[in-house]
Amino acid sequence: MKRLILLIICIGFISCAKEVEPTPDNINKIFASQDFTFEFHKAGESKKSISFRNDYLVYKSDAPTFRREITYDEVLLINDFIQNIVNLHQNDVDEASSFYVVKNTAYTTTIFPKQEDLYFEALLKTLKLVK
DSSP states (O other): OHHHHHHHHHHHHHTSOEEOOOOHHHHHHHHHTSEEEEEEEOTTSOOEEEEEETTEEEEESSSOOEEEEOOHHHHHHHHHHHHHHHHTBOSOOOTTOOEEEEEOSSEEEEEOBSSOTHHHHHHHHHTTSOO
8 A cells, every 4th residue: 555655746746847948949849849838927927828739729817718710820820929929928927927838748838938928818819819
């Protein structure tokens, strides 16, 4: 019984995603899986996320979950948006700052871009995920 519990704990530690620095190379590793989640944690609000799986986009927020196919142009738009916030990443932030998380089962990275929160809302409107 002790061995079973120890085995379960070891599997739990091994299966955790590795935290990596927000660099273009690490973001590309996450993108390569084609199965990842992009979260926005706005200061003082609940998170919003866009997940990508098998050519589908899944948007989660306080509103009902929304799922639809994603176009190639939308993939490029989202890729450009994420690469842009990676380039705007800053290490010296206060704890009340909004931030992004890009993750898959193997890697996770947290991005604190030096930009206003309204850009994420603009992305959601461009993707027709909000009105």
